[in-house]
Amino acid sequence: MISILLAASVSTLVSLFGTRYLIIFFRTRGQGQPILGKEDMGPEHHMAKQGTPTMGGLAIVIAAFLGWLVAHVREDLPFATQSMIVWVGVLFMALMGFLDDYIKVRKRHNRGIFWKQKNYITMAASFAMAWWLVVGTGISETISVTRADLGFEVPTIIWILWAGAIIWATTNAVNVTDGLDGLAAGSALMGFGAFVIIGYLKFRNADLYHGVVNPLDMGVFAAAFAGGCLGFLWWNAAPARIFMGDVGALAIGTALAFMALTLNTHLLIILLCAINVMEAGSVAIQMGVFKASGRTKRLFRMSPIHHHFELVGWPETTVIIRFWLIAAISVGLALGIFIADFSSLSAG
Structure with a gap:
């Protein structure tokens, strides 16, 4: 528990x-996030955010790595091979996101040079990471x-195909x-908090949970x-003073997927990341309806679905808080299922 608290702090x-x-660094250099406009079917109502500093996800990744690293000063927390594989995967995805963010800022357009290729690169990397987990741990x-x-x-x-699909998705x-x-x-934040609890319980009850490699280290990873x-x-x-950018989003998504895989909670991630599932699902449904209708109809006013509710008339903060509430309920339900089991x- 001390290691978990140390990593989080x-x-x-x-x-x-x-x-x-x-x-301060990005603002003094005039490097901010470009926003897709009407010509790119983007959220025109967000144009006021144009120029807000981005790539803030660098702070998340660096902070998480340092927190995880400092927690290992304790002798009872050795460095696990599995954790090294996980970190290589997270840092690779973060690098892909950083390159895309950097190009967006330099070209002053919200689609970097990798906006199409990146999808294939991250997919290949996801399957490679899944394979490495199998052969390396x-x-x-x-x-x-x-x-x-x-x-x-x-x-x-x-x-490998299943795990790779989870990481990529x-x-x-x-x-x-x-x-x-x-x-x-x-x-x-809510998802990682749940994984902290799951990792710690599996560590304290190792005799009940088989096939988990160093659950304490993964709990520390989640806490970081x-x-x-x-x-x-x-x-x-x-109102945001900085955006996380792709460097943060890709790293966080990869980290959440690795937590589900390493702690044997593959299917529970549907609830632990319910908002992400809902957002990605809305994009898939929107595209499906649009193509099926001969490119004439859309189910939502705009996807992802958070933009739909904005266009319906909900203020941005209302959408955020209500989505957070949905996330909290879903995470609570996931933890309830885990603790019940x-x-x-x-008892048995």
Whole structure:
């Protein structure tokens, strides 16, 4: 528990002051987020945000890494191979996001040079990460909800395809969610908080949970990212003084996916990241309806769905808070399912 608290505290402070530094750094250089206009079918009502500093996700990633690193000064928390693989994956996705953000700012357009290629690159990287987890660690090759014992054991190739799809889908879902001030960071904070609890309970009850590699280290990892999101949210809350950018969204999505995979809560991530699922799902549905109608009809006024509610007349802060409430309820339900299973397992 001390390691978890240490990781969360350090990452929160680093993120809080690091984000403030990034705001000053990018503002003095006139480097801000370009916004898609009417000609690109973008949210025209957000044009007032044009020029707001971006790439604030750098503070989240750096803070999370430093918090996780400092927590390992304790002798009872060794560095695990699995954690190294996870960090390589997160940092690679963050790098992809950073390159795209940098190009957007330099070209002053909200689509970087990777806006199409990035999708294929991140997909290939996701499957590569899943493969590395299998060959590099003793991770359980099951598709599970709360634990491996209740999961469906599948052939290695199927598990790699499944895990890769989770990483890629979650990464893109968080990226889609990052469209309103504080929405992505706030909902991710709740998800990471839940994974802290799950990781710690699995560590304290190792005899009940099999196929989990160093759950305490993953709990510390989740706490470090929770702290990073918390410190960043101080500056990203509406009206945002900085955006996280793709560098933050891709890193957070990858981290959440890895938490679900390493803690054998694959299917539980649907509830833990319910807002991200809803946001990405709205884009898929919108595209499906648009193509099926011969490009003449749309189900929502605009997707992702948070823009739809803005155009209906909800103020941005109302959309954010109500979406946070949905996220909180969903995360609470997910934890309820996990703890109910834990209680029955303990009683047995």
